[in-house]
Amino acid sequence: MGLIQTLAGLLFGSRNVVRETAEVFREGAEGAAQRAAGLQGQVLAQYAAEFTLPRGGRFDRLMDALNRLPRPALALGTLMLFAAAMIDPLWFAARMQGIALVPEPLWWLLGVIVTFYFGARHQLKTQDFQREIATTIARAPAVLDNLATIARLRADSPGAAETGPDASLALAAVEPSDNPALEAWRALRRA
Structure with missing residues (x-):
């Protein structure tokens, strides 16, 4: 890692040219967050200044x-x-x-x-x-x-206890199916 970083430093200098070029076309998240925090601080300072004015008596x-x-x-x-x-x-x-x-x-x-x-x-x-x-x-x-x-879920409604296609789906999920990769792995383990 140090060798790559040293070579990149020799080629591009100590600046991150890729990041600086990308920030010309797209706003950086860190810079945007700093500007938003600064703006919010200025707004709060303005509101505070409005309420801290001395009253006329x-x-x-x-x-x-x-x-x-x-x-x-x-x-x-x-x-x-x-x-x-x-x-x-x-x-x-x-x-x-x-x-x-x-x-x-x-x-x-x-x-x-x-x-x-x-x-x-x-x-x-x-x-x-x-x-x-x-x-x-x-x-x-x-x-x-x-x-x-x-x-429809009330006990006195027709078919409330019927599971319908969910029961067949549950049975299909527990039936073993062909898995060539699993069979190859089992064959390797037996050998």
């Missing part, structure tokens, strides 16, 4: 808190309206008369704001749900085939 915390309030406030407010209607129907009716005085354009504006605020999340959840339904429907033929196979 009270104002930023206040804005974060305000951004978290609308969904729970709307849900709890609606439940409280139902409770108020049961506890004091006259008070509730007076408040609803006040809401009846709100002009229609203001209702449209409220609808647009709520739609844009909650619409993006709803659309994302709807798309995920549709994707799950499509996956489930795609699996339906396989499930039906499995159910048919299980039904």
Whole structure:
């Protein structure tokens, strides 16, 4: 091995010309892995830098808190309206008369704001749900085939205990067959 390596070193030098030439036409796996690891490290460093920025203080915390309030406030407010209607129907009716005085354009504006605020999340959840339904429907033929196979294996179905061609296959596997190589080897051993 050392002689061949020495001769190859004399002819081609200490560089691996074949590998370097091949890497011109095809990416080396080691180089690709190094580049991918470097890219992943840079992406993680960028994400880490985004979350390690110092916060501005009270104002930023206040804005974060305000951004978290609308969904729970709307849900709890609606439940409280139902409770108020049961506890004091006259008070509730007076408040609803006040809401009846709100002009229609203001209702449209409220609808647009709520739609844009909650619409993006709803659309994302709807798309995920549709994707799950499509996956489930795609699996339906396989499930039906499995159910048919299980039904055929039930003890009360006709022919469930019949092994069919498997028994003849098992018998054929244990029958000796002609093997010229084995016979020649046995003849050599006897001699």
